[in-house]
Amino acid sequence: MDLPDIQFVAEDAAETQQSIITVYEGLTGRTLQPADPVRLFLSSLATIIVQQRVLINQTAKGNLLRYASGVLLDHMGAFQGSERLDAAAAITTLQFTLSIPLSSVTAIPAGTRVGAQGGDGSIFFATTEYLEIPAGATTGTVTAECATAGPSGNGFLPGQINVLMDQLPFVQAVTNLTASSGGAAVETDAAYRERIRTAPESYSTAGPKGAYEFWAKSTSAAILDVYAYSPAAGRVTIVPLLVGGVIPGQDVLDAVAETLEDRGIRPLTDLVTVTAPAAAAYNTVLTYYINRSRAAEVPAIQAAVTAAVAAYQLWQRSKLGRHINPSELIARVMAAGAQRVVPTSPVYTALTPLQVAQEGTTTINYGGLVDD
Template sequence: MSELKFIETTDETIYTDILEELENGVGEPLYPGDERRIFGDTMAKVIVTVYNTVNDACRQKMLRYARGTVLDALGENRDVIRLDPTYATTTLRFTVTEAVGSNIIIPAGLRVTGDFVHYFLTDTTAVLYAGSLYVDVAATAEEGGTDYNNIDEGEISEIVDVSDVPLLDGVTNLTITEGGGDREEDEPYRERIREAENKLSTAGPAKAYKYWALSANSLVTDAVVESEKETITRTLKTYAGHAFQGGANLLPDTLVVFLSDGSEATAGADYTAEYADELLTLSLSGSLAGAEAVKIQIGRNMYGRVKIVPICAGGQIPSEEVLADVLAACSADDVRPLTDMVTVEAPETHEYDIELTYYTTKANESEVVQNVEGSGGAIDQYINWQGSTLNQDINPDELRKRILCPDWADDLIGATRVQIIKPEYTELNSTTVAKFSGKKTVKHIVRG
């Protein structure tokens, strides 16, 4: 896509124009060193800066280029508000080493921490009753964002507002902190604005459901919307070498016909199938000729039953809270068509291993190893790419590309050759996400 320019901002063009105007004005050539030409050089730099600023301001009127508060304003015009950050949560346990004879009141908003950087506040007032050694209470991060996620059990151990509860001896988090999401960044927000027009439909298109799913929670970065399917298994009686199964929305491509011993029959040799006017007709032959009954299995679309499968940033599987948010957003009366039944499910996962050998030269060995195996290197990038999106097959060629060419923009040096044993190319259905198993066998060989 070409860059859009409202005014000319090329340095050479502007400089040439200014120099020509000055020379025309004084009626003689201006050579290097002439103070009038030096003045023109300085003026050209100022004008280039002004033109670039004006051009940027004009371009930000377009959704493609808008950012920050300007993008917020464009979103407001389409009734699409940037998603606020979400707050991580956990469960805290407050304890005393010996039971006391009176109740201890733990006020709502009591602050605790594990590093004096990330603070959590109790959600409600709790009471540690006389004779008890502990009480559990839910707590929420002081600020939103992913920085408050993944604090391990037991790491939150300091009561900040100790003067409010002097009788308590300790605190600890019983669960890993989770649920924190950053404020929506410009690119995903821009995509939601682009898809905003889809929400106007009341017919239940997939794009409209996807828009509302992405708007339900800032952690959701992708979603697949599809009609639910069911698998029908029937044993059909035969009539003059034919068997029949009626029903709308059958999927002939999924048909499986079984022989009497339970093995699969061969299409063309043992039967032919035709589906027309909502009737599946089997003409039996070969091993099925003369059969009194035949067992079949076939899929069927269940139109009106909508399944939504969301995924979170970085390929994280959505929690029950996130799934509930998506269901609530997509089932609202002003979103869901009256005849639709909406369900929301977490994606299935398919694990893969990494096993490979790559080659490099002695001169580039240390740099290539860092670019391939280092933190944020080619392998880490591939794992993130492979697992962050639904409806994406496991593709070892993407891993190969990143190892050989880590980053064109930064001119990073990649391997000279790579042999990938695992993963193998694997087709995944639209609601399955690839997840790295953690099993990684990587070695490099130096040649030359």
């Protein structure tokens, strides 16, 4: 809902000062000249009053969800029964391999630590549950999460988490089968505000679209966007997207599915499937020119253009179904200081909520200085 900005009390300094002086002159019957000590004293009072009015506006607006932040937003969420999500640890699937088949069960305790290759032990993953490798078998898989919450555990490709830090008998090797993902910082005010706004959807137990999306987002602070739909009667498909526009791996999909399996969330008759969005790839190719009058600013503008292209790519992949829009790219590059922008790619492409834009190669050409 696009509501206008709200102001509870006027903050205009000149208007407040003139109002105080006018009232004083009306009560005393004398005119205050610009250098009159009384006028200067009243002007100093007006400054304090304006500051108080600013605080009144900030405090009053802070009671509205749109403007609330920090601790006040936490209290609003508590009233709705929705707490801010803590920092989330990256997760992956580990495979333990024995040196030989054994005649008895091999136990892998919960909390067994496995470090990342080349990480010097600073980043490691710990198994989240107890694992047994049956007699006669040589391998077993289990989920593990990074010991450090946040995005630092993301992005380790299969095979890169392979340093067993807690030695176990007969365990010859361990490696991650999936890329680590799902790590995120504490939920931001913007994301938390949106969850609070949609919290009433969660009150229904009939499985509406909004409720499924709310509970899927509640799985982890790493989940940025969710789309829920029903492809057929009694079937529900959930499509999550991670912070930074990252397409979730199977470990994250399983975590969302586990959250939605709760009988207080999923109607008994719904068959829920959690799937990753399809990547809609595009390349970024553009040539830009700078006005000759800004020749001295060329290095700064070039850096700003590079940053603007990166910001556009992040914006493009940060929402499910966001159409690939070169007009947004042009606007951002021009705002960075370019006089003219000639994009070759991308071209406008409409996406469905089951897709997310993913940038491919990026080619930024500086065309030189031009006249107006």
